[in-house]
Amino acid sequence: MPSFALVKKTLAAIFLSATALCAQAGTIYVQADRMVDVVSGTMVEKPALVITDGRVTALGAQGAVPVPEGAERLDLTGMTILPGxxxxxxxxxxxxxxxxxxxxxxxxxxxxxxxxxxxxxxxxxxxxxxxxxxxxxxxxxxxxxxxxxxxxxxxxxxxxxxxxxxxxxxxxxxxxxxxxxxxxxxxxxxxxxxxxxxxxxxxxxxxxxxxxxxxxxxxxxxxxxxxxxxxxxxxxxxxxxxxxxxxxxxxxxxxxxxxxxxxxxxxxxxxxxxxxxxxxxxxxxxxxxxxxxxxxxxxxxxxxxxxxxxxxxxxxxxxxxxxxxxxxxxxxxxxxxxxxxxxxxxxxxxxxxxxxxxxxxxxxxxxxxxxxxxxxxxxxxGASADLGTLTVGRYGDLIAVKGNPLADISLLEKVDVVVKGGEVVKGRP
Ligand SMILES: [Zn+2]
Incomplete structure (x- = not known):
């Protein structure tokens, strides 16, 4: 029979990890040096975006996109982000x-x-x-x-x-x-x-x-x-x-x-x-x-x-x-x-x-x-409503590389950061 104190401690630990999980899957604020805009075919400087529950909910210039309260922050300074x-x-x-x-x-x-x-x-x-x-x-x-x-x-x-x-x-x-x-x-x-x-x-x-x-x-x-x-x-x-x-x-x-x-x-x-x-x-x-x-x-x-x-x-x-x-x-x-x-x-x-x-x-x-x-x-x-661009409403799927892939395309052979549906699956700095 576990002691009351042990049960209390275990419950507290479960609560903590549950809130950590919620924050991770909930909202993430991402900023980087540059972003490849594949729709206009241009490079955007100092972008920021917010992914909530797997999809992009805000996108714009750093400073113009507010950081939602309680959001996880992913700072990709020095890097270029692209759609997944x-x-x-x-x-x-x-x-x-x-x-x-x-x-x-x-x-x-x-x-x-x-x-x-x-x-x-x-x-x-x-x-x-x-x-x-x-x-x-x-x-x-x-x-x-x-x-x-x-x-x-x-x-x-x-x-x-x-x-x-x-x-x-x-x-x-x-x-x-x-x-x-x-x-x-x-x-x-x-x-x-x-x-x-x-x-x-x-x-x-x-x-x-x-x-x-x-x-x-x-x-x-x-x-x-x-x-x-x-x-x-x-x-x-x-x-x-x-x-x-x-x-x-x-x-x-x-x-x-x-x-x-x-x-x-x-x-x-x-x-x-x-x-x-x-x-x-x-x-x-x-x-x-x-x-x-x-x-x-x-x-x-x-x-x-x-x-x-x-x-x-x-x-x-x-x-x-x-x-x-x-x-x-x-x-x-x-x-x-x-x-x-x-x-x-x-x-x-x-x-x-x-x-x-x-x-x-x-x-x-x-x-x-x-x-x-x-x-x-x-x-x-036939999946343009979900994939292929970083746009409000699309999946929060993005990658990041150090440097500028438009100057050196081989950077895409070794992708540093991968985010799928707002979850950082590779390269959390
Ligand atoms: Zn084949």
Missing amino acids: LIDMHVHLTGRHDMHGYEGLAESTGDETINGVIHAEKTLMAGFTAARNLGAAGFSDVALRRALAANRLKGPRLYVSGPSIGATGGHCDNNLLPPEYDAHSQGAADGPWGVVRKVREVKKYGADLIKICATGGVLSKGTQVGAQQLAQEEMDAIVAEAKRLGLKVAAHAHGTAGIKAAIRAGVDTVEHASFIDDEGIRLAKERGTYLSMDIYNTEYILSAGEAAGFLPESLAKERVVGKTQRESFTRAVKAGVKMVFGSDAGVYPHGDNGKQFARMVQFGMTPMQAIQAATVNAADAL
Whole structure:
């Protein structure tokens, strides 16, 4: 039987920690030297903002924004704040060091655990939201649920469930001989076959649809440039997805497949490696976003053999990586809408930000590269009311770096402070 004094002491301790928790989740006042305003495309000096119950409730110049009574203070003097970053193409349930036949040994359970580990790495790299494109067994839906319930640390997730693609195509499992009868969950054929998959993916909790319009680098026996879904199949997928209120992301490297996907009305084209001038014109006309993973070629070509990539994948990447960077430069010059998509999982999670410097090297201004990962990404997700900018009413998701990222974009490879929903998850000074 505990003594009365001990009970009193314990109750007091519980009360104290409860009030500490309330203050933390309640209101936070943030000030910094600079803020990247991704809407106007300018740098703002001496900003201050208040986040209350997870959302931005005040924003302005220091001195003009009153510090609410009892608010926690986060003083980021010497630093630049930006909206939380958004990676539009990640594979959280996949490991960078288990490709090709190595990956066959991974169960859905293993993949779910991978997701838990990689979600935290992604958040710590400054990505407070991410779009996961393709996962077996709806492990990505489980991950999103646990993150949304705050049971895990990680970005706000938008997930596709299994990728939908043709039998024998890039998103099927082509590694085993016929007696194993191995198929990926999303393999389907014909307009009604793929429509059924769209309905199934929605039924089990996906937020969006991922399709494989063409061959790919990492799949066995696919020609990277070849179209794999017929126009009729993509038209049927997009029409059904729209009826269900879902966006569609299309993996497409090859010229014809890219254009067929844009004509079908997909929201984002992933990779877009061999896009031609007509494809660029179509993307501009239709407002289709391109999501071009122009960093990961460096990882595949340097560490690929040890990571288990198939020899044919390495051969394909030697051609694709170089062409994709040239295509990126042409698309940026033409003014096509772009989002930041890294394909992390092909390369190590947490290194997502390494792509920023390549986006600048191959034609973007630093501001454009940051906009691709913030305001544009939120628009492509259909989540502009919540994400992508530091604006009153949006989530209180922000990052901070020492120095000026518009002068040195590589600062985004090592983000110092991460705040998600008003909670400081990294780098409290
Ligand atoms: Zn991918």
